[in-house]
Amino acid sequence: xxxxxxxxxxxxxxxxxxxxxxxxxxxxxxxxxxxxxxxxxxxxxxxxxxxxxxxxxxxxxxxxxxxxxxxxxxxxxxxxxxxxxxxxxxxxxxxxxxxxxxxxxxxxxx
Amino acid sequence: xxxxxxxxxxxxxxxxxxxxxxxxxxxxxxxxxxxxxxxxxxxxxxxxxxxxxxxxxxxxxxxxxxxxxxxxxxxxxxxxxxxxxxxxxxxxxxxxxxxxxxxxxxxxxxxxxxxx
Numbered sequence: 001x002x003x004x005x006x007x008x009x010x011x012x013x014x015x016x017x018x019x020x021x022x023x024x025x026x027x028x029x030x031x032x033x034x035x036x037x038x039x040x041x042x043x044x045x046x047x048x049x050x051x052x053x054x055x056x057x058x059x060x061x062x063x064x065x066x067x068x069x070x071x072x073x074x075x076x077x078x079x080x081x082x083x084x085x086x087x088x089x090x091x092x093x094x095x096x097x098x099x100x101x102x103x104x105x106x107x108x109x110x
Numbered sequence: 111x112x113x114x115x116x117x118x119x120x121x122x123x124x125x126x127x128x129x130x131x132x133x134x135x136x137x138x139x140x141x142x143x144x145x146x147x148x149x150x151x152x153x154x155x156x157x158x159x160x161x162x163x164x165x166x167x168x169x170x171x172x173x174x175x176x177x178x179x180x181x182x183x184x185x186x187x188x189x190x191x192x193x194x195x196x197x198x199x200x201x202x203x204x205x206x207x208x209x210x211x212x213x214x215x216x217x218x219x220x221x222x223x224x225x226x
């Protein structure tokens with residue numbers, strides 16, 4: 001099993017819909033979880049981080065963490081065409097390594 | 111406030127050579143992290159420096175090394191370049207890094223290295 005897994009996509013959602021991006025991980029002791037957005041040809045940008053079980057909301061973004069099930073998700077409400085990008089899940093493992101998932105490509109259709 | 115800057119932006123080297131890349135963080139930021147991004151392997155963490163000390167290291171061979179200066183500027187060096195080292199090298203800065211306070215991280219534009 002890979003350390004961090006994401007559906008590669010592309011995930012297509014209509015404008016205004018909720019986009020749901022999922023990430024599963026293998027190290028049960030992982031403590032810190034991050035979501036990055038990367039536009040084509042650009043550098044990544046950190047959009048969310050979450051440390052505790054439950055939901056964390058920031059504007060249209062909600063990160064959800066379930067350590068027992070070893071998954072973290074990112075919900076984007078009222079999706080806009082400008083949200084079209086690759087979303088990378090990352091975490092810091094129990095042995096203090098930073099691991100990135102392969103990314104999910106999101107396309108928001110006007 | 112100026113963003114993270116990286117130099118050079120593009121670089122072409124041949125196998126066996128060595129290369130040094132530079133990263134200047136946002137003013138006041140003390141943490142600099144380095145990443146390698148390739149189409150095949152995706153984004154991979156290289157190392158993190160905080161106040162001139164390496165705080166974390168990824169799974170890369172010893173040919174990859176780095177350092178941080180007292181002004182927080184950081185350099186990474188790759189010796190004995192291999193074809194597989196061709197990649198986009200990104201650095202990111204933050205005030206306290208990913209260990210510690212929960213604050214954001216800013217990436218530079220990257221250095222694209224091509225090894226022939």
